[in-house]
Amino acid sequence: MSDNPGGLAVELRDISKRFPGVIANYEVDLTVRRGTIHAVVGENGAGKSTLMKTLYGMHQPDTGTIAINGAQTEMRSPSDAIGAGVGMVHQHFMLADNLTVLENIILGSEPSNRGVIDLRAARSRLTELMASVGTELDLDTEVSELGVGERQRVEILKVLFRGAQILILDEPTAVLVPDEVDELFETLKRLVADGATVIFISHKLDEVLQVSDDITVMRQGTTVAHTAPTEIDRSGLAELMVGSELPSPAGRTSTIGEEIRLEVRDLSVPGAEGRPAVESASFTVRAGEIVGVAGVEGNGQFELCTAIAGLRPSTGSVIVDGRDLAHANTRERHRAGLAYIPFDRQREGLMLNAPLWENTLLGREHEESLSKGPFIDAEAARASSVSIIDRFGVLTPNETVPAFALSGGNQQKLVVGRNLVTEPAVLIAAHPTRGIDVGAQAAIWDEIRQARDSGMAVLLVSADLEELIGLSDTLLVMFDGHITARLDPDSVTPSELGTHMTGTHLEVTT
Amino acid sequence: MSKRERPGGLAGLLSRITTGSDATAMRTSLTTVGSSLVAVAIALTICAVLLAVTGKNPIDAYATIIETGASGNKLLEMLRRATPLIFSATAVAIGFKMLIFNIGVEGQYLFAALVAAEAGSRVSLPIVIHIAFILVVAMIAGAFWASIAGVLKVRKNVHEVISTIMLNYIALSVIQWLFENFFRDDEVEGLNIKTTLLPDSARMPDIVDGRLNGMFIVALATVTAFWVIVYRSRFGFRLRASGFNATAAETAGISARTMTIIAMIFSGAVAGLVAMSSVLGEAFAYGPNATPIGFGFAGITVALLGRNHPVGIVIAALLFGFLDSTSAELQLANVPNSIVKVMQSIIVLTVVIVNEATIRKLNERTAEQARADLAGVTS
Numbered sequence: 001m002s003d004n005p006g007g008l009a010v011e012l013r014d015i016s017k018r019f020p021g022v023i024a025n026y027e028v029d030l031t032v033r034r035g036t037i038h039a040v041v042g043e044n045g046a047g048k049s050t051l052m053k054t055l056y057g058m059h060q061p062d063t064g065t066i067a068i069n070g071a072q073t074e075m076r077s078p079s080d081a082i083g084a085g086v087g088m089v090h091q092h093f094m095l096a097d098n099l100t101v102l103e104n105i106i107l108g109s110e111p112s113n114r115g116v117i118d119l120r121a122a123r124s125r126l127t128e129l130m131a132s133v134g135t136e137l138d139l140d141t142e143v144s145e146l147g148v149g150e151r152q153r154v155e156i157l158k159v160l161f162r163g164a165q166i167l168i169l170d171e172p173t174a175v176l177v178p179d180e181v182d183e184l185f186e187t188l189k190r191l192v193a194d195g196a197t198v199i200f201i202s203h204k205l206d207e208v209l210q211v212s213d214d215i216t217v218m219r220q221g222t223t224v225a226h227t228a229p230t231e232i233d234r235s236g237l238a239e240l241m242v243g244s245e246l247p248s249p250a251g252r253t254s255t256i257g258e259e260i261r262l263e264v265r266d267l268s269v270p271g272a273e274g275r276p277a278v279e280s281a282s283f284t285v286r287a288g289e290i291v292g293v294a295g296v297e298g299n300g301q302f303e304l305c306t307a308i309a310g311l312r313p314s315t316g317s318v319i320v321d322g323r324d325l326a327h328a329n330t331r332e333r334h335r336a337g338l339a340y341i342p343f344d345r346q347r348e349g350l351m352l353n354a355p356l357w358e359n360t361l362l363g364r365e366h367e368e369s370l371s372k373g374p375f376i377d378a379e380a381a382r383a384s385s386v387s388i389i390d391r392f393g394v395l396t397p398n399e400t401v402p403a404f405a406l407s408g409g410n411q412q413k414l415v416v417g418r419n420l421v422t423e424p425a426v427l428i429a430a431h432p433t434r435g436i437d438v439g440a441q442a443a444i445w446d447e448i449r450q451a452r453d454s455g456m457a458v459l460l461v462s463a464d465l466e467e468l469i470g471l472s473d474t475l476l477v478m479f480d481g482h483i484t485a486r487l488d489p490d491s492v493t494p495s496e497l498g499t500h501m502t503g504t505h506l507e508v509t510t
Numbered sequence: 511m512s513k514r515e516r517p518g519g520l521a522g523l524l525s526r527i528t529t530g531s532d533a534t535a536m537r538t539s540l541t542t543v544g545s546s547l548v549a550v551a552i553a554l555t556i557c558a559v560l561l562a563v564t565g566k567n568p569i570d571a572y573a574t575i576i577e578t579g580a581s582g583n584k585l586l587e588m589l590r591r592a593t594p595l596i597f598s599a600t601a602v603a604i605g606f607k608m609l610i611f612n613i614g615v616e617g618q619y620l621f622a623a624l625v626a627a628e629a630g631s632r633v634s635l636p637i638v639i640h641i642a643f644i645l646v647v648a649m650i651a652g653a654f655w656a657s658i659a660g661v662l663k664v665r666k667n668v669h670e671v672i673s674t675i676m677l678n679y680i681a682l683s684v685i686q687w688l689f690e691n692f693f694r695d696d697e698v699e700g701l702n703i704k705t706t707l708l709p710d711s712a713r714m715p716d717i718v719d720g721r722l723n724g725m726f727i728v729a730l731a732t733v734t735a736f737w738v739i740v741y742r743s744r745f746g747f748r749l750r751a752s753g754f755n756a757t758a759a760e761t762a763g764i765s766a767r768t769m770t771i772i773a774m775i776f777s778g779a780v781a782g783l784v785a786m787s788s789v790l791g792e793a794f795a796y797g798p799n800a801t802p803i804g805f806g807f808a809g810i811t812v813a814l815l816g817r818n819h820p821v822g823i824v825i826a827a828l829l830f831g832f833l834d835s836t837s838a839e840l841q842l843a844n845v846p847n848s849i850v851k852v853m854q855s856i857i858v859l860t861v862v863i864v865n866e867a868t869i870r871k872l873n874e875r876t877a878e879q880a881r882a883d884l885a886g887v888t889s
Binding site: 309311329330331333334340342347348349350351352353354358361362363365366371374375376378396397401402404405406 | 742743744745746747748750751754755757758759760761762763764765873876877879880
């Protein structure tokens with residue numbers, strides 16, 4: 001089928017992609033040999049998805065070139081990519097539930113005969129395709145009746161039906177049970193044997209080592225290593241992902257007191273499909289202590305934080321300053337001294353169309369100093385907003401501009417300021433400096449340190465290792481809903497952290 | 511730090527006008543009003559074309575509208591017709607402040623009118639207290655009917671658009687059943703069937719004899735209360751916060767469930783007052799042919815036209831009241847009655863479209879302005 005067997009199916013050179021305020025990809029090189037399974041591994045935020053979106057034409061790179069089968073190609077849209085034989089299976093399936101398997105697969109590229117869909121032709125082509133891939137699906141079943149593994153096969157068939165020779169699979173095993181993973185790998189191997197090329201995005205190192213021919217490791221937006229399962233082992237790969245040197249904690253002085261301000265005991269959070277999102281998490285945070293939570297995103301950190309904040313149902317205890325808040329709602333927890341800097345400032349933190357002073361009032365509107373009986377004291381609320389703007393260095397002309405007019409870093413300073421100005425007993429800070437510039441980051445770190453010095457307890461969730469190691473007194477690692485390790489940030493090694501974050505130690509010990 | 515301080519004296523005043531908060535707010539409202547006027551002008555032009563196409567002289571038609579509108583009686587008629595619209599638009603706007611669409615004002619106010627008229631006819635109280643009693647009963651009845659949709663949304667996740675529309679139909683049947691079996695005054699026959707007439711102590715005094723009753727004042731008071739509650743109270747802040755960003759509000763401890771129920775109760779309570787100018791001031795009873803219908807739906811368009819703002823609602827209600835009041839004269843001038851409805855609808859559509867465009871422009875300009883101000887500050 002190919003005129004150049006053994007050549008390069010995909011060649012990405014010098015790809016850079018910048019989003020406002022962040023560099024998502026920087027001088028990325030990726031070469032994929034035809035007829036191989038090529039794994040792209042890296043932590044969340046390492047730039048894997050951005051790179052794949054570039055390859056699939058979902059956005060254009062700022063610099064760099066893309067060559068498919070040796071020919072320079074410009075990917076202006078996914079249809080360009082499909083035209084060039086590149087198909088993508090997204091992590092979240094994009095299927096119409098109430099259509100049949102057949103209808104879903106042909107949707108958008110229906111073979112037609114004088115304007116009428118030629119179902120017979122579609123059916124026979126699909127039967128052939130399924131035989132060649134070695135999979136079996138009842139084409140007339142409604143997709144709503146299929147399990148996750150079968151849905152994924154529908155997605156793969158859909159891509160193949162459009163003639164894709166290069167398949168991108170974005171974390172395909174994240175949703176599968178072990179049996180289904182094995183089946184998927186069988187399918188992938190057959191595809192590759194037939195001359196197709198598979199790009200496989202993952203951070204599960206065992207799977208990567210098991211199935212791939214080549215491995216590219218990404219870290220902090222760029223490609224840091226090209227290797228193969230024959231050349232490297234699990235801990236070596238983990239070290240590559242995390243980085244060979246961990247940032248050194250800069251002159252930290254411990255201010256940990258005796259008093260336990262936050263105690264989480266046996267906290268479990270139900271998740272989707274009966275699997276708990278967090279299971280039996282227990283830890284304490286003392287006055288003046290920062291406890292960092294490391295982990296690949298999606299391992300229960302979000303559920304843990306929102307459950308502590310009272311935003312989702314959970315079992316177990318959350319005790320702040322000796323008071324059990326298990327049955328308290330969000331506002332009561334807030335009043336008991338629990339502040340929460342949410343993961344996503346725009347979605348969970350701000351009213352973008354409201355003026356800054358209303359944004360700094362949000363969650364504090366019950367405070368006596370900001371109200372007069374049942375009414376808001378607008379003067380006081382504005383004055384308070386101005387003082388937050390000054391203290392936290394929010395760059396804005398005044399307190400009445402709407403929040404959308406601010407840059408991301410300044411929006412974040414506003415959210416952090418709003419939470420710190422109440423002098424909470426406990427601060428839950430989720431990615432407090434994500435996606436903002438270095439200056440704003442340093443300012444926020446300083447504020448968190450100062451609040452800690454005055455006795456606040458901090459639970460810090462972050463994907464930024466510099467932040468975690470630089471700020472934390474204790475490091476917890478979350479994997480698959482469990483707190484799997486308790487590490488000392490001063491002495492932890494990259495491979496130790498990497499193996500815990502990827503859950504590799506679990507297999508090692510069994 | 512010094513960048514936040516404003517100079518005093520004249521320079522301070524000037525800086526307040528150019529960059530201060532009030533200037534921003536002023537500019538926003540001026541632009542909104544301006545864009546609404548432009549939209550009305552565009553709508554009138556479209557209507558003129560429409561009139562011309564149907565063989566009427568648009569200039570004659572508009573002249574008729576202006577002539578009749580200029581008379582004192584017509585202005586009173588405008589206020590009379592605007593009164594129920596102010597109530598229903600306010601009811602819709604309360605829900606809309608937290609992005610809840612109360613499409614059920616129609617059912618809520620008719621149910622409230624029946625219950626309040628019947629309750630009022632069964633008690634004897636001194637004059638002011640009697641009127642107040644009926645108004646309170648109407649508000650409770652309206653709030654009750656609206657709260658059903660609120661509870662369904664919170665408990666069973668039923669979308670309020672579906673439930674309030676359905677509750678409109680249910681309200682009509684319930685009203686008919688209650689009226690025919692329990693509340694109807696059997697001494698009255700024919701088309702004029704009603705509940706028992708209210709005694710004198712329950713009749714709303716007229717502001718202008720036979721032309722405008724006191725409910726107009728109540729409407730203005732209600733819209734003022736709406737303004738104070740929504741823009742000044744803690745509850746109003748929480749309501750608007752839920753509308754701005756429900757997730758952020760929830761994260762800040764504002765329970766969406768509680769806010770939904772309270773918003774529906776407030777909205778329904780105001781809806782309960784829609785037909786009171788008829789019950790207390792014109793028909794002195796509830797009657798299937800005496801109590802006006804359709805104001806619940808008209809209120810949605812008025813709220814939309816008034817951008818859910820108290821001042822906007824009053825202006826929009828007056829405009830609709832005015833257009834309604836001229837329909838009789840237009841018919842005499844051989845322009846069909848329906849053209850007024852068409853005109854109202856075209857005005858609403860153009861205002862919505864023009865406003866969307868303006869808001870987007872305004873947002874862009876605000877963001878640009880903020881950046882420009884910052885550049886000035888930091889350099």
